[in-house]
Amino acid sequence: MHANDTEEVLGSARPQTVPQPVKTFDAGILDGDEYGAISGFAQNGQEDPELGPASAVPLQRRRKVIIVGAGINGIQQATLLLKDGYVKHQDIQIFDALEGYGGVWQKNRYPGCACDVPAMIYTTSYHINKKWTHFYAKRPEIEAYYTGFAMQYELDRCTQFGSFVKWCTWDEDHMIWHVGVSNKRTGETEHWIADVVCQCVGSLDRPKWGNTPGREGFTGISWHTAHWRDDYDLTGKNVAIIGCGPSAAQLIPEIISKPKHLTVYMRTPPVCVGRGDFAYSSLFRWAIRWVPLFAWFIRQRMNLRMMRLGRAMATDGDPLNDQMTATAVKFMESQISDPELREKVRPYSKYYCKRPLRLDGFYPALARSNCTVLRENLIRYTEKGVLSSDRVTGTETERQYDVIIFGTGFNVAQFLEHEKVTGLNGIDLQEKWKAHPEALYGLATSQFPNMFYCFGPNSAHVWSSQQDNWERQARFAAQVVKESVLRARKGIKLAIHPKRDVERQYNDEVQRRQAGTFVWTRPDCVTYYKNDDGWNTYTMPWTWWQFRQMLRKIRWDEWEVIEKPMAKVEIDLD
Incomplete structure (x- = not known):
């Protein structure tokens, strides 16, 4: 039972863990201007231009899918859409505030920046990097891998760098998203529209400074x-x-x-423990590159070992x-x-x-x-x-x-707090998430049709490849895009968002199944996995296989479905 009926739209379940003794994890929240400023966008103090009609948006700024972020998740989302074949490069637009691919590995350039996940696991399952030189990879190698990944799929044809997505507004009449994009080169805010928006900014994107004043x-x-x-x-x-x-x-x-x-x-x-890094032998590197399925086998073996030991360690x-x-x-x-x-x-x-x-x-x-x-x-x-x-x-x-x-880390207590996202009936995403962010499967939230996240709330765990989890989310969004294209061919416009009761039940389970089991739920364990109220915003309790089964197909009974004849939602051309 939930004590407050107003939670139906704005609220959510109560935290399952005791609040932390030190309150810093949701301190240092950035608004849109501050987020833009640290990425080099000018702060002129002016209000964003008023939203114009969809008909005023030129054809070159109309897309089937807009992807926010050109890091690991944005690359996975775009390449999976292209692999499915239901949309082409001209149907996709990727925006990133930075000037290159790689996301967190493009942004974090401090001396010594590296990953302590084995390099072979820190890859995408369908595009395994066969050029790692060491067991663990440093930032330049990781950035090079994901840049090469993007270029192999020619994502440069549909990517606009130096572009900060500031707001997204759902248009119920046309069943589209209006997207405001600040262009660093021109200094203008561009108006784009899309049927689907995929938020691929991840959780480790927004730096925080803690709550010490001055x-x-x-x-x-x-x-x-x-x-x-x-x-x-x-x-x-x-x-x-x-x-x-x-x-x-x-x-x-x-x-x-x-x-x-x-x-x-x-x-x-x-x-801390010793890094234990080592260089791969020339024979191993040759086998990875040229022996069929050897790279896949090595990655699977490492992943299985991580699954077997990681859960017990936590x-x-x-x-x-x-x-x-x-x-x-x-x-x-x-x-x-x-x-x-x-x-x-x-x-x-x-x-x-x-x-x-x-x-x-x-x-x-x-x-x-x-x-x-x-x-x-x-x-x-x-x-x-x-x-x-x-x-x-x-x-x-x-x-x-x-x-x-x-070195105060990133704010994962909230999600997308630097964007102004407005859904059905004018609901503000951060108002809905005032207590804490929630999403069904960490990939979509009720009242926000056709908006999907990769590495959204509670999308992480420590017992298998994170990329595999995010890939499942990206594949689900690609399924929705496929279904949307197929129904459009029949003259029907489609949009979906989670049912609120299903979303709430899922998030209650996410909290309940971790409480009393994993060490980070202890009240004396201070971790960025939880916000100041003790709500876990970061991890999930499921194994990779369980999560894969959850997202294997669209279970339509979990989703609110909006359908309208295409004739009623078509955008008039000026």
């Missing part, structure tokens, strides 16, 4: 790891890094030799979870001899929330003479630096810095 008042140089500045030399500077998650932990060993002094503000110690109380935490502690102690520093960076018991970070050089970097690790409470940023307080005595200290680097 950031704007700092008069030195500052930036987020997601928007690295290659034009600034850290040599001889006093530098602070805020946060110590994966990005900061990869970065620190790469820059530690440059600053005069580096101060690391660490709230929660990361859980299960609270499982011996393998405890073993991995113990391994991480042993690794830390083998890298750091100073007793005081050991205690500062010792992982908390039961704070192991997924696989540990695989890093080389991190702990030795923290032990360098020009590095200080602080486990203090941040009070505010000042004109010259950071004011913090000792957690035991409460003593406040202001430290001055030339540079502050924010």
Whole structure:
């Protein structure tokens, strides 16, 4: 039972876990202008132009499908649509705010940026990369792989870079989406329309800065790891890094030799083990490229091993979870001899929330003479630096810095908060998701017809290839596009969106099946997987096979279906 009937449209179920002790995970939300600004779009303070009629949109800006994002998910979505053959390049338009393919790997260019998922798994199942040089891949190799993937399918024919999608509005009369796109080159906001919009921006797209006040008042140089500045030399500077998650932990060993002094503000110690990377032999690389199905076999073998071990490692109380935490502690102690520093960076018991970070050089970097690790409470940023307080005595200290680097991660507590998305009857997506985002299968939400997500809310897990999950979502959206094309040939316009009761039931199950099972649902486990109210916005409980079965076909009884004769929704030409 749900206590509030108004939840039928705007609300949702209550969180299944206890709120976190530290409230930072939904802090630092970006609105559209701020999101655009960090990607180089001008902020002129002007309102967006009023929405014109569909008939005023020129033919060259009318598409069957608009895809937002040219990263992993956008590439998968576009190539699957083309492989199905029901739409062509001229029917698809891809927009990306950046200037190249790769998404998160195009955006994150900080020193040391890499992936700690085995490279063979970090590929798309139908386009396996056969050119990996190492067991783990660094950013340039990953970006090159996805760029090559896109170019092999000639996606450059339907991609417009430097284009920030600012708003999407559903037109009930014509059964289309109106899409406003800010063009960096022209400075204009372009009006496009499409039958289907696929939101492929992912969850690790919107950087956050936490809720410590005063950031704007700092008069030195500052930036987020997601928007690295290659034009600034850290040599001889006093530098602070805020946060110590994966990005900061990869970065620190790469820059530690440059600053005069580096101060690391660490709230929660990361859980780390050795990277264990190695170069593939020439024989292995030859076999991957030339032996039929060998690459597929290797990928499947790795995936199956990840499925077998990953779920156990993430299960609270499982011996393998405890073993991995113990391994991480042993690794830390083998890298750091100073007793005081050991205690500062010792992982908390039961704070192991997924696989540990695989890093080389991190702990030795923290032990360098020009590095200080602080486990203090941040009070505010000042004109010259950071004011913090000792957690035991409460003593406040202001430290001055030339540079502050924010390694504070990404906001996954919300989704698409930088776009103005308006659905049926004028409902605003962020108003509906005010408490937390929800979507059926992480790919669509009620009241928003023909809008599909890849890597939407609760689309992640840690026990098989993420790309396989997102591929299932993309294949489902492609099924809807196929059905739409087939019905259009019969003179019928089609749009679908989830039934609210089905959507709610699914999301209740997503929360219920994780509560009390996986370590990240513990109230003492601080993780970006949950928002400040304890609602898990990031992971799902299903295995890859279960998720595949859920999305194998369109179960029409789960969806609201809107159909109109084409004659009634046709757009008049000026």
